[in-house]
Amino acid sequence: MKKNLDTICLHGGWKPTKGEPQQLPIYQSTTFKYETSEQMARLFDLEDNGYFYSRLANPTVDAVAKKIAALEGGVGCVLTSSGQSANFYAVFNICQAGDHFITSNNIYGGTFNLFGVTMKKLGIECTFIDPDWPDERIEQEFRPNTKCFFGETISNPGGNVFDIERFAQMAHRHGVPLIVDNTFATPINCRPFEWGCDIVTHSTTKYMDGHATQVGGAVIDSGNFDWEGGKFPGLTTPDESYHGLTYTKAFGKMAYTTKLVAQLMRDLGAIASPQNAFLLNLGLETLHLRMARHCENAQRVAEWLEQNPRVSWVNYAGLPSNKYHALALKYMPGGTCGVIAFGLKGTREDAIRFMDNLDFISIVTHVADARTCVLHPASHTHRQLSDEQLREAGVAPDLVRLSVGIESVDDIIADLQQAMEKMG
Numbered sequence: 001m002k003k004n005l006d007t008i009c010l011h012g013g014w015k016p017t018k019g020e021p022q023q024l025p026i027y028q029s030t031t032f033k034y035e036t037s038e039q040m041a042r043l044f045d046l047e048d049n050g051y052f053y054s055r056l057a058n059p060t061v062d063a064v065a066k067k068i069a070a071l072e073g074g075v076g077c078v079l080t081s082s083g084q085s086a087n088f089y090a091v092f093n094i095c096q097a098g099d100h101f102i103t104s105n106n107i108y109g110g111t112f113n114l115f116g117v118t119m120k121k122l123g124i125e126c127t128f129i130d131p132d133w134p135d136e137r138i139e140q141e142f143r144p145n146t147k148c149f150f151g152e153t154i155s156n157p158g159g160n161v162f163d164i165e166r167f168a169q170m171a172h173r174h175g176v177p178l179i180v181d182n183t184f185a186t187p188i189n190c191r192p193f194e195w196g197c198d199i200v201t202h203s204t205t206k207y208m209d210g211h212a213t214q215v216g217g218a219v220i221d222s223g224n225f226d227w228e229g230g231k232f233p234g235l236t237t238p239d240e241s242y243h244g245l246t247y248t249k250a251f252g253k254m255a256y257t258t259k260l261v262a263q264l265m266r267d268l269g270a271i272a273s274p275q276n277a278f279l280l281n282l283g284l285e286t287l288h289l290r291m292a293r294h295c296e297n298a299q300r301v302a303e304w305l306e307q308n309p310r311v312s313w314v315n316y317a318g319l320p321s322n323k324y325h326a327l328a329l330k331y332m333p334g335g336t337c338g339v340i341a342f343g344l345k346g347t348r349e350d351a352i353r354f355m356d357n358l359d360f361i362s363i364v365t366h367v368a369d370a371r372t373c374v375l376h377p378a379s380h381t382h383r384q385l386s387d388e389q390l391r392e393a394g395v396a397p398d399l400v401r402l403s404v405g406i407e408s409v410d411d412i413i414a415d416l417q418q419a420m421e422k423m424g
Ligand SMILES: *Cc1c(COP(=O)(O)O)cnc(C)c1O
Pocket: 082, 083, 084, 085, 108, 110, 111, 152, 156, 181, 183, 184, 202, 203, 204, 205, 206, 215, 216, 217
């Protein structure tokens, strides 16, 4: 039976039968037992499905991966130990030394560094483009060795909306897949595969978990991209480390996912633990309820901030005045997310004073949590930079990132109000 997303949040993945636990069990085991040596050998040859070692597959982790695949509408999903490893694996699965890829520059700072610094050391080059540039300008950046295009549905921390359909078409014109980090929107608010995106990634640390209990990531494949054509020999020619097996021939639509597990998990091992997968699954059970409330609360807070004389600017795509509002309505008609970026009139010190005055709204590095939290990049994540360097890095010195939670919105606004009044 085809189910709606709200039902998949509860029933996706783990399907207990007679006498089995209703809640997903934690298979806290590194290894799995077989009756004969032959059974085990077939698993190692990828000729049979089954569990043998939790670096490659674990029943708890698998069940949660299946739920996320169903939520995104993909054919396969791999959970990783963090959002960082998810983005690394998603790209590294189809790029090697000497290759190149293109990314939007409106992306999470950690991803920016991974792509621009660490992957460069591996011999993979990346070009950062401004998604506001016209098509002709961006298309100049494609090279014969370009292997993918990357963007974030809603960028962290700026809150810009990525034009998924436009960039999927552009990537496909050049024979490469579009990878979208869908962390802030979640599949409840946006399903990038429906707009032509080929691979989706997540930091499950954020809304999917929602309770700040585990760091994790996910890579989901739509199964729609055609890897044949010569650009992706890693998928279409024999893998000598797996007895000369060719992923596209042996696994069809599961080629990308199988390669990611068989090579990257096998050799690099950034796995999700069964405990963490269990906690993530509890979060997923209420994702649909929480996202609706995050969006409803953030909308009210953004409107309140926009008319507040102490506030110099507000970036929230749910506001009709926002530059990205039309894109938000197209891709996320039910709401975007709970994260708002805004500027307070005054200096860096004023922003610090405002945050120190807050009552229950917490100062944390985390974002997209059930509890409202706040961060001032200029005095936290980017504190070593001067105001000028901050602007160059695309972070306004007065930018406050407010992650609106699911508390009473009246209390959230009251806390913001009293903290501003105490600034004098
Ligand atoms: C947090 C975040 C990441 C990194 O995820 P971790 O789980 O912290 O490793 C990647 N992308 C986006 C959009 C994020 O918000």
